[in-house]
Amino acid sequence: MDIVDKLNEELLKQTFAEEQKLTEHLDEYKHIASMYARTENAIAVLSDMKTNTSYLYYGGVAEKLGLAxxxxxxxxxxxxxxxxxxxMHPDDLLEKHxxxxxxxxxxxxxxxxxxxxxxxxxxxxxxxNSGRYMHVLHRIxxxxxxxxxxxxxxxCLYNFSINTSLNCIIINSTNGQALELEKQNCNNLLSDREKEVLQLIDKGKMSKDIARILSISINTVNRHRxxxxxxxxVSNSIEACRVAKELKLLHA
Incomplete structure (x- = not known):
């Protein structure tokens, strides 16, 4: 999946400081993850971007899902x-990413x-484990x-849920404020010129056509691409148009 590949690449290519305290604190965070799994009967996944490693801890949810x-x-x-x-249901997995x-x-x-x-x-x-879809609450x-x-x-934490809504919400745990992800403003993610270029790409225009329409060079168009x-x-223009529409950067 292109979104996963690019997010994976971005997370793993971060520059990390050579800090001994990262290693020293890892056991503390692993203990926290294991306690979530035990006290909430959750599946807890602690992912280390520096070493590309995940530590999985299984509560009762894992048994019901047939995992462990x-x-x-x-x-x-x-x-x-x-x-x-x-x-995961394929539609929900795509939405999750x-x-x-x-x-x-x-x-x-x-x-x-x-x-x-x-x-x-x-x-x-x-x-x-019986092949029936269950509603699961995911938190990251x-x-x-x-x-x-x-x-x-x-x-990442996975628990069973009685809520059938698939809405995504950002929670500020310090004050309980809830922010609907759909309402977060992503307009500044792309520049106005990049939106113009992508809108023309979505209409099937080639780079030479975009350069002529916007009165810029092909090299500039390629840089914007x-x-x-x-x-x-994402890794290609088709995915870019689809994701941009999902983020409401382009009209569907």
């Missing part, structure tokens, strides 16, 4: 929990010391940064 026995854990060499993704992309861009506007105050929550459908926190401001650790792909974290 409760009170067990394992380590995988990836920041993506593919085994869990395989149980898109909304996490939006949340990641939202956090870029937040001072690094306050990023852990916010988390994204939404419901999804996942197959249980970016809980630790290094001194450069790079995201170091994320924590590359910037658009990087900002939207």
């Amino acid at each position: 026995e409760r009170d067990t854990s394992k380590t995988v060499h990836s920041i993506w929990e593919e085994e869990i993704f395989g149980l 898109l909304q996490e992309l939006r949340f990641f861009h939202f956090l870029k506007s937040v001072p690094s010391r306050k990023r852990r105050d916010y988390y994204l929550t939404h419901n999804m459908r996942m197959l249980d 926190f970016y809980i630790a940064n290094d001194s450069n401001g790079s995201v170091w650790l994320s924590l 590359q910037n658009i792909l990087e900002k939207l974290q």
